[in-house]
Amino acid sequence: MDMSDEDRLVPNLDGTRRGGLISAIELSRDTPAVRPALHMLERWESWTGEGLPLRAHFPPESFGTLMGRISLLDPVDDCADFIYRIYAVIAANKGGTDLTGTRIGDMPYRDYATALIQQSRQCLTSGKPTIHENRFIWRNRTYGICCLRLPIRDKIDGHDMLMVIDLHSNPDKRPDTADYIPNL
Numbered sequence: 001m002d003m004s005d006e007d008r009l010v011p012n013l014d015g016t017r018r019g020g021l022i023s024a025i026e027l028s029r030d031t032p033a034v035r036p037a038l039h040m041l042e043r044w045e046s047w048t049g050e051g052l053p054l055r056a057h058f059p060p061e062s063f064g065t066l067m068g069r070i071s072l073l074d075p076v077d078d079c080a081d082f083i084y085r086i087y088a089v090i091a092a093n094k095g096g097t098d099l100t101g102t103r104i105g106d107m108p109y110r111d112y113a114t115a116l117i118q119q120s121r122q123c124l125t126s127g128k129p130t131i132h133e134n135r136f137i138w139r140n141r142t143y144g145i146c147c148l149r150l151p152i153r154d155k156i157d158g159h160d161m162l163m164v165i166d167l168h169s170n171p172d173k174r175p176d177t178a179d180y181i182p183n184l
Contacts, residue, residue, distance in 0.1 A: 019108065019109045019112075019136070019137040019138055019139065019140065020109040020110070020111045020112050020136060020137060021109065021111040021112040021114075021115050021134070021135075021136050022135035022136055022137065022142070023133075023134075023135045024115040024119070024132055024133070024134050024135075025132065025133050026130070026131065026132055027131040027132060027133050027146065028131070029041060029131060031131065031133075031146070033133070033146040033167055034131055034146060034148060034167070036065060036066065036167060037066060037148045037165045037167060039062075039064070040058065040062070040063075040066065040148065040150065040163075040165060041129055041148060041150070043057065043058060043062060044057075044058075044129055044150045044152075051153060052127060052151050052152050052153040052160055053150075053152050053153070054152065054153050054154075054155060054156065055072075055152050055153065055154055055155065055158075055161070055163070056155070057152070058150075058152070058163060066165055068088060068089040068090040069088050069090050069091070069165055069166050069167065070086070070088055070163060070164065070165055070166075071084055071085075071086055071087050071088045071091070071163075071164045071166070072084070072085040072086040072161060072162070072163055072164075073085065073104075073120060073161060073162040073164060074159070074161050075120075075121075075124055075159075075160070075161065075162075076103065079120075079121045079124055079125060080105075080117075080121075081103045081104055081105040081117060082103070082104045082116075082117065082120045082162065083101065083102065083103050083104075084099045084100050084101065084102055084104070085100070085101075085161070086100055087099040087100040087102075088164075088166050090166070090168070091145075091166050091168075094143070094168065095138050095139065095143075096139060104116045104117050104120070105117060109136065109137075109138070112134070112136045112138075115134060116134070119132050119134075119147070119149065120149065120162055120164075123149040123150075123151050123162060124151050124160055124161075124162055126151075127151050128151065129148065129149060129150050129151070130148075130149045131146065131147065131148050131149075132146070132147050132149075133145070133146050133147075134147060143168065144168070145166050145167065145168055146166075146167040146168075147164055147165070147166055147167070148164070148165040148167070149162050149163070149164050149165075150162065150163045150164075150165075
């Protein structure tokens with residue numbers, strides 16, 4: 001969904017228009033930017049139990065260079081919104097805000113929040129991984145992020161949730177291997 005500059009920029013509290021969604025597109029698993037997280041997608045696909053893979057199927061030692069890039073989201077209000085149970089440390093450092101405990105819908109840029117909620121809902125309700133490239137302006141800086149979302153179950157008798165892996169890329173071009181920044 002590409003938007004004009006006027007559509008994508010939402011007002012800041014001071015009335016200026018300096019942030020929000022630029023574009024959100026679905027990507028395939030063979031997109032080069034996904035390669036660093038492909039092992040996590042393959043791990044998800046290797047699940048042989050009933051229902052969604054359990055969170056325990058993804059121990060931290062399986063994260064490798066993705067450590068610090070993984071968020072956990074809990075659905076609320078029948079997937080009308082999601083709360084960051086854990087927000088990726090690298091995303092918090094890059095964006096200057098730790099969103100742990102925050103609803104996506106409470107993020108400052110409505111169009112960006114709406115896109116994230118739609119993508120998260122699509123993943124959780126389909127029960128299948130999704131991959132999106134989101135380009136946005138956050139606090140007057142332009143970002144491009146390839147997001148791999150994996151629907152998982154918290155524990156055997158728990159609830160369904162999302163594991164989201166953020167792969168930051170150069171927002172001035174489509175992500176490829178060279179755009180992946182493993183150690184920010």
